[in-house]
Amino acid sequence: MTSPSPTTSIDHPHGPLVFLHETWVLYRRAVLKLFRRPVILYFSLIQPMVWLLLFGQNFERIAQSPGMSDSFGGLSFLAFFAPAVMLQTILFGAGQSGLGLINDLDSGFLEKLLTTPINRMTILLGRVLGDMTRMMVQAVIILIAAFVGGIRFGADGIQMTITYYYGLPGILAALGIALLFGLVLAGFNVAVALTTRNTESTFLISNFLTLPLMFTSSALLPVELLPDWLQVISSINPVTYAINALRVLLYGPAIAPSGQHVVDTVLIAVGMLSVLAAITLTVGTTRFRYVVR
Amino acid sequence: MSAIIEVQNLVKTYPDGTEAVRGISFDVAEGEFFGFLGPNGAGKTTTIKIIITLMPYTSGQVLVMGFDRAHQANAIRQVIGYAPQDVGVDDDLTGRENLLMQGELFHMKHTALRQRVDELLDLMDLTNDAERPAGSYSGGMRKRLDLATGLMHRPRILFLDEPTTGLDPQNRANLWVYLERLNQQEHLTIFLTTHYMEEADRLCHRLAIIDHGEIRTIGSPRNLKQDIGGDVISLRFQSNGMPLPEQCEQARDLLAAAPFALGADLFDEGVNVYAQQGGTVVPELIRLLEDHDLKVAQLSLTSPSLDDVFLKHTGHQIRQEGPIENWRNRRGGFGRSRRRR
Ligand SMILES: Nc1ncnc2c1ncn2[C@@H]1O[C@H](COP(=O)(O)OP(=O)(O)O)[C@@H](O)[C@H]1O
Ligand SMILES: [Mg+2]
Numbered sequence: 098m099t100s101p102s103p104t105t106s107i108d109h110p111h112g113p114l115v116f117l118h119e120t121w122v123l124y125r126r127a128v129l130k131l132f133r134r135p136v137i138l139y140f141s142l143i144q145p146m147v148w149l150l151l152f153g154q155n156f157e158r159i160a161q162s163p164g165m166s167d168s169f170g171g172l173s174f175l176a177f178f179a180p181a182v183m184l185q186t187i188l189f190g191a192g193q194s195g196l197g198l199i200n201d202l203d204s205g206f207l208e209k210l211l212t213t214p215i216n217r218m219t220i221l222l223g224r225v226l227g228d229m230t231r232m233m234v235q236a237v238i239i240l241i242a243a244f245v246g247g248i249r250f251g252a253d254g255i256q257m258t259i260t261y262y263y264g265l266p267g268i269l270a271a272l273g274i275a276l277l278f279g280l281v282l283a284g285f286n287v288a289v290a291l292t293t294r295n296t297e298s299t300f301l302i303s304n305f306l307t308l309p310l311m312f313t314s315s316a317l318l319p320v321e322l323l324p325d326w327l328q329v330i331s332s333i334n335p336v337t338y339a340i341n342a343l344r345v346l347l348y349g350p351a352i353a354p355s356g357q358h359v360v361d362t363v364l365i366a367v368g369m370l371s372v373l374a375a376i377t378l379t380v381g382t383t384r385f386r387y388v389v390r
Numbered sequence: 391m392s393a394i395i396e397v398q399n400l401v402k403t404y405p406d407g408t409e410a411v412r413g414i415s416f417d418v419a420e421g422e423f424f425g426f427l428g429p430n431g432a433g434k435t436t437t438i439k440i441i442i443t444l445m446p447y448t449s450g451q452v453l454v455m456g457f458d459r460a461h462q463a464n465a466i467r468q469v470i471g472y473a474p475q476d477v478g479v480d481d482d483l484t485g486r487e488n489l490l491m492q493g494e495l496f497h498m499k500h501t502a503l504r505q506r507v508d509e510l511l512d513l514m515d516l517t518n519d520a521e522r523p524a525g526s527y528s529g530g531m532r533k534r535l536d537l538a539t540g541l542m543h544r545p546r547i548l549f550l551d552e553p554t555t556g557l558d559p560q561n562r563a564n565l566w567v568y569l570e571r572l573n574q575q576e577h578l579t580i581f582l583t584t585h586y587m588e589e590a591d592r593l594c595h596r597l598a599i600i601d602h603g604e605i606r607t608i609g610s611p612r613n614l615k616q617d618i619g620g621d622v623i624s625l626r627f628q629s630n631g632m633p634l635p636e637q638c639e640q641a642r643d644l645l646a647a648a649p650f651a652l653g654a655d656l657f658d659e660g661v662n663v664y665a666q667q668g669g670t671v672v673p674e675l676i677r678l679l680e681d682h683d684l685k686v687a688q689l690s691l692t693s694p695s696l697d698d699v700f701l702k703h704t705g706h707q708i709r710q711e712g713p714i715e716n717w718r719n720r721r722g723g724f725g726r727s728r729r730r731r
Contacts, residue, residue, distance in 0.1 A: 123495075125491075205476035205477060208478060211444055213492075214496075
């Protein structure tokens, strides 16, 4: 038996530039999809907006009441609550990226990609970067909404109830924390999606996780106002640490957990989230390698 | 003609013990339109997925253009195109964007890339719909776009897994024309699987009949039909007190041994008899049956079809349950809304 010698070039190029190019092409697809279905983006923001603007109003008096305002670092409840809503949006939106992956699995799209000579890891990377982009867009929208929601029109003119202690650098650093938090979830999603391989379960798992994680953290109230048993849980809930870091980066030392230096609050969060991200991304990557092996 | 695909003793046993492919061997020649014809679960998809490097195999040898599947997977990926059974296009992207993305993943350069996209849009008659999201396409259009994306990098072999399952008859016939065009005009080798007799008959230069993970016979549709020899006489019987299956078996045994017949097979609730110049043996045949108290209720005389070929080589009829079983609601789930413009 003889075989024809190939006339097409059979060498798929190699190297870091090739890797970047392939990642870029797949990342662009993810972002393009995001904006082709803006409904999903908006939809995922409706619930957080309701929380932010309505829930925020309900608690406003509590945060302002004489005995309490110290615990809230003198912040309006809206300001206090905004970082929590940011993370909630990321948590809630996390399920969607898993759904996207399952869709690619079911539709034959992934299969087709896998018959091309591209580097397998670019498929995962393109998707995770796409998710990160969506999360950043959502986080920025929440920040803007909170800021706008905090504008008061009083007798003495327009008044901003939310001020950013460290200005733009603080905001950017806060977004960085949100990004790291998103990375934890991106890894988690990939792992869940590739393990269940089923849209319903993936959706349920991410939905099921969001609220308990929020309620057992410092999202709604400062930790010292929580019942004892919740304080214990919140002290091992990573959401608590992420939210604490967001708050100090946005609003300054007054809101730092009692006796804690701002830098420590941030470093603890960065450390904790990095470790978690490393774990979830490793598991996610392993699952992915298994699926595309 | 030389072999562009060579498969030797390929075996695939899934981890759960399912023996999906049980030692098959076949060659596909360059430029050939080759087909796997077999019912659901025969092992068609498994074989394709092994050849196109999507799935590991248990043992055997697979060469594609001389590249060994075992350790030259990336070289194989460079020369093949694939259209999965479930259409692998991104519904959110436009037709053109789908093609561009595929080409970019193969590192095609700007001018060449754009030219190729236009060329394929034209070839598949999608130029006018190129700027619409693929999700708004009809089933036939999506399939054509899927084919086109698989062709972006000018592969030498195109693999099609049940390309027309789920399409209505009109779209199916329509797609056949495109496939023939690709095979003839682009000199593309095509490997197709199907469970539709007419599809295999119409398109394939050569086909393998596959059942339960084994190849039962290989040949051109014409030769396979000729091999049956003569005509097919299909018989059904009136009730004579005996259970129908027993009647059929008795008739089959009688006829298989009859000097005028080349052979006989059972099918659903009747018997197929193969005979040279079928028309002339009918009187004799009926007499023989009546001597044994078997009364013919229905008799038809046809020249052999692939159905008969399939029956002869597998001992059963191909079950046409495919379209329903294979039809997955790929737009189901969350947020997969259909958009129309
Ligand atoms: N992932 C799998 N694990 C176990 N068995 C499988 C798997 N995929 C397919 N099979 C089994 O292998 C056999 C061949 O399947 P397949 O190649 O899909 O057939 P076809 O494409 O001809 O319908 C069937 O019995 C099927 O149930
Ligand atoms: Mg199949």
